[in-house]
Amino acid sequence: MGPRLYNNVDRYEVRFNETADYATVYPYVMADTVGGDLKEEVYAFSGGLAKPFGRFHLGLNAGFNGKQTYRDRDPRIKSISSDITLSLSAVRELDKYVLGLNLDGRKYNQENGLEFVSELGSPLVYHDAGLGVYNDLLAGTRTDARFGGFGYGVALQLAPRQYKGWTAHVGFRGLNINKELGTIRDYVGEIREQAVEGGIAYLYQQGRQHFIARADVSRVKRQGAEAKFNNQDAQVGIIKISEDIRYSNAYTKFNLRAVYGQTGGFADWFIGIRGNYGDHLEQYADPDRVQSYTYINAGLDLTGRKQLGKVQLAVHLGLSRQQNPDAASDWDNINTASAQYGMLERNFAFLTVSGTGYNGSVRADFPINQNIAGFIQAGAGYDNGPAKRDYQAMLGLRF
C-alpha cells in the first residue's frame, strides 16, 4: 500500500469558475460573475507492486484521487471528480546506469452541478469557452455539466545506479476530455492536450556534501474544439450543427536548478538557486482574442534542518524576482462594460506583472509511535507584483 491522503482546502473569492479541477478541464468551465469561497475535500490513495526478472524490474502502480467541491450559499456548487491512474514501469539495469520506461494511463470524470435557493432569482450561468467568450445559446440556467476523458503517457529515464553521475529523462503525455451539458446529446466542447518534456541532471554526493544541478524543458499545447448548435424547437431540442477548433493555449517552460548542501554537522543546510523562463500564447478564434507573454524568474532559497531530541525542525526561506520582457493582449468584439472584460484585464495584469516574492516556512517532524510519524508545517509568502499573499498550515501523519 502506498500513500493515503485526505486534504481539506478553503479557496477564497473564486470568481468566473464554478467547476473543480480548473487546470484539467479549462477553458470549458461553468461560470458566473458571483462566485465566492469554496470548500474542497480531497481523498487520495495509491499502491503498487514490483518484481525483478533477471536484469529487469517490472512495476505496476495504481492511484485514485477523488475530490468533492462545494459551497453552502448561492451559487451552490456541488462537484465530484475522480482521477484514476495506472502506471506500468520497466527498468533495465546497465553497468553504471539504469534505464526506465514508464507507460501511464488515466481516466478522469467530473459531475458538476450548480443550485440556487434564493426566492428572488439567480445570476447568469454561462459556459466559458476561453478568453471570456461563451456561447449565448447555452448560457442561462444550464447548471448540470459532465466531464469525462482519458490521458496517456510514455516516459524514458536514465539514471546512475549510485548517487553520482548524470541523469536524463524525456516523456510525452496526452489528454482528451469531453464536456456534456444537461440534456444536450452532443459534446459542447472537447479538450485535446499534448505535452512533451525532458531534462538532464547531474548528481554528486561525497561524504557530507550533496550537489544536484538539473535543466528541464517542457512544451504543452492545449486545443479546444467547440460545438455550435441550432435550437430547432422544443421537440427536437438543441442539436449540434458545426464544430471548430477555436481555442488554443501553448506554452514552453525552461527550468534550471542547482542545490548544494552539507549534512551531519551542527545542522544540515542547503542553498539553492533557480532560473525559469516561460513563453505563453493563448488564442481564441471568432471573436479573435489573444494574450501572450514571456517571463524570466530567478530565485534563491535556503533550508536549515536540525534534530532536537525526537523532533526534527526545518526552516526554509526563499527569495525570487520575476520580470516580463514581452506581454500583449487583444480582445476582439467585447463589451468593455461587461464583467468578462474586467476579468480578462485583471487576469492579464496578474499574469504579466513583475515583482519580488518572499516566502518562508517552518516544519517539525516527530514520531508518534513505532509505526506512525507526524508533522506540523506553517508557511507564508508574499509577492509584491500582484500583491499576492499565501498562507499555509498543514498537519500530517505518515504511516
Add this chain to the structure above:
Amino acid sequence: MRQLNLFALVLLAGGLFITGCSKDDLNVKKSEVELSLTNPTGLKDVTVSNIVLAFKEVNSGKIDSIKAASLSTVNVNLPEGSYELSLDGDIRYSDDGGTYDAKVRGYQQSVVVKGNSVAVSLNLFLYNPTAQFVLKEIFFTGTVTPQGKTYNGDKYFIIYNNSEDTLYADGLIIAEAGFLTTTKRVYTPDIMDKTFTAGSMVMVPGTGKQYPVLPGKQLVVANNAINHKEFNPNSLDLRTADFELTLLPTINVDNPEVKDLINLSSAMTMHNRGFKSYVLARLGEGITVDQFKADYYYEPTYVNSAGNVSATKNVYKIPNAWIMDAVNLSVAPMFEWILTAPSLDMGWSYCGKVDSDETRYSKVVKRKVLSTNPDGRVVLKDTNNSTNDFEPEAKPSLMP
C-alpha cells in the same frame, strides 16, 4: 560506449521540442450564403431600397450587417452557425390605384448555415406604423418587500393614445400570449403568420363611447387598484388607476371605486420573469364576445420531447388584422422565438438579463419617446420592433 549512446539519444529526444510559441492558425469554417428576397405577394412593379440586413449568429451573438441601396439577392461569406435574419427597407409598388411608398421588413429565425454553400429565401412583408392605442408601459415584474419576499398584486399596464385623434377604449382587449417566448414548438395548425394565440384576455367594458382617451393621454390598468404601500413600502399606490383586473380569487383585491375589466378567458397573472407577449386588439366588426369565444377557440397540438402529441387548451386565435399593438417579452439567455407575426412585432424587450434575475423587480418595459409636438403632445416610438421601441428595465413611471 553503449551507455553513452543511450544518454545521447535521450538528450536528443528532449532537445527536439525546445522551441518558442508560434501563433496557431485557428480558423472557423465558413459558408457562402446566397440570400434571395421574396417580395410581398400581390404587389406589382416592386422596388426595394435603403436596405439594412442583419445576420445574427445565435451561438456567438455576433451580428454581420449589410447596407445596400437596392438588391434582390445577397451573397455573403459567413461562419457556420444558426442565424437570425432581419431586414428593414423602403418599398415602392403599384396596384390598380397607383404607386405607393411604404416600409418593408423581413425576419427569419433558426437559419442553419453549414457546408460550402447555402441558399436562403427571406419573405418580405409590409408594415404600417400607423398611430393608434399603444402599450406605453408594462410592469410585469412586481416588487420585493423589505423582508426579501416577492410581491405581485401591484403590476400594471399603461395604454397610451399615440394618435392625434380622440380614441375610445370601449371594447379594447389586452391579450396575453398562450405560448412562451422561451419554449419554441412546432404547433399544428401553424397559424402564427395570420393570428396571435391568446391565453388570458381582458376587455374594457363600455358601449362604444363611454371611455374617451384624448390624444397624448393614457389609461392605467392595475392588477389590484389599491394602495400597495400599506402592505409593502417598496411598492406603489394604484388607487388612481382607471381600471383594474379581476385576478385569481386568492390574490384578487377589489377596489369598488375602480372599474373592473371583463375577463374573456382565464384570469390574467402576468408572468413575472416576462416570458410572454401582449397585444392590444379589438374584436372584428360585428363579432360579439360569445361569437368570438365559440369561433376563435382552438387547441393547437405539438409533439413533445417524448414524441407524444400534446394539446394546448384554453387559447384563442386573434386575427392579426384586429391587433393594433404588440409587445414581445423575453430574457436573453432563455429567448427562443417571438410569439407574433414579425409584421406585428419583430423584436422583444425585457426586464432581467438572465432567467430569474433578482435585479428585475420594480422595473418596467417603457416605450421610448419619438418626439414632442408643438402642442406638447408626446409621440411615442412605434416601429413594430419592441427591441428598438422600448426602454428595457426602466423605472416604473408610477413609482415615486
